[in-house]
Amino acid sequence: MHELAICESVLRQALEVAASHGSSHVSRITLCIGPLAGVEPHLLLQAFPLAAAGTVCAGAAIEIKSAAVRVECAVCGAASAALANRLLCAACGNWRVALISGDEMRLDSIELRCSTCTRKGDHACVMFAAVRT
C-alpha cells in the first residue's frame, strides 16, 4: 500500500502550485496512470482525502486518466496494443519490443478556484464588494 506515499507526493506538488499562484482552493487534480505504473487508481482515490485533509486541496476532485499499453516491435517495426503482462508484438509475436506507453505516473494539471465563491475564471467577487460598501 504505497498509494498514500504517492498521494503525499502529489499533494506536495499541488500545494506548491497553489501557493505560487496565491490560491487557497484547489478544485481538481488531473493524473495520468498507466496499467504498468504499479499504482492502483481506486486505492489512490481512497488515500487522497486522508493526505489532503486540512489543506487547500481538501475536497479536490481527483481525475485519473488511463493510458493504453502499447509496444513497438524491434524486429518487424509494428506498433500495437498489448496486455500489461504479455508485452508481445501483435503482428509477429516477438517479445523484443519497446514500451511506448502504459507506464505513465504523471501529474498533468491542477485546477485552482476562487476561494470565496468557487466561481471559475477571472472575476470580481461581488459578495465581498457588497460587504465593503
Next chain:
Amino acid sequence: MCNVCGCADLNGHVHVAGAILHADSGKQVEVMQAMLHDNDQQAAHNRAHFEAAGVLVVNMMSSPGAGKTSLLEETIRALKGQLAMAVIEGDLETENDARRIRAAGAQAVQITTGSACHLDASMVHAALHTLDIRKLDVLFIENVGNLVCPASFDLGQHKNVVLLSVTEGDDKPEKYPVMFRAADVLAITKTDLTQAVGDFQILRALRHFRQLANAAPMIELSARHGDGMADWTSWLLAARQACRPALTLRAHE
C-alpha cells in the same frame, strides 16, 4: 486572511472599486511532472553521490523469504578481498539481517521502515551518512521484501536484481509484471529445492519473464549449495567494471 476584505485568498486578488478581482482563480495549471517528482529528484541526488564516489549500487528486490540476505552473505564471503562491499538493509522491524551481513564480514546499515512497505530515496540518503561510500566498490540495497511497492521508487541505484525462489512458483513474473519488468538480472534462487518443489519449471519462468519484453540475463543459483554462484559473481564483477572501468578496485587499495 486578507486585512482589507476578510477574504481567505491572500495573494490572488486586488481591491478595485469596491469589488475584489480574483486574478488567479479558475485557472488550469499544467504541471506534467512525475507523480513521484520529489523522490525522483532525491534519487538523482543519490545517484550523483554514487557516481562521484565511483561505487556500483545494486538494489535487491523480491518477495519476503526469496533469499536476498542469504545471497548477500554468500556474495560477501565469495568476493572478500576482491570487492569492498556494504549493505543497506530495509525491513519493517529488527536488526536481524544487518547482524547476518556483519557476521559475513561486511558493513551493514539497517533501516527499519515501521509500516512502510518500500524504501524511498530519502531513506537511502539518510543511511548514506553512516557509510563512507568512497571506500566501497559495491553498495547493495536490500529492499523490503515485497513484489509490488519497491518497484515504483527510484533509489538512485545503477542495477536492479530481482530474485525469484523456486518455492514461489514459476508464474510470478506474469503476476507481478511491474517488478519483473524493472529487473536488470533475474536470479532464480534455491535451485537445490527444485526437485522437492516438483512443479517449478525454469523455462516457464523464463518465458513469463521474456513476455514482459525484458532481455535481462537469468541466473540460476543456490546460495546454500554454491551452484550458480560463479555466474552471479562474474555478473557482479562485470557490472562493477562497467560502472567504473578506469579505477582499480578498492579492496586492493
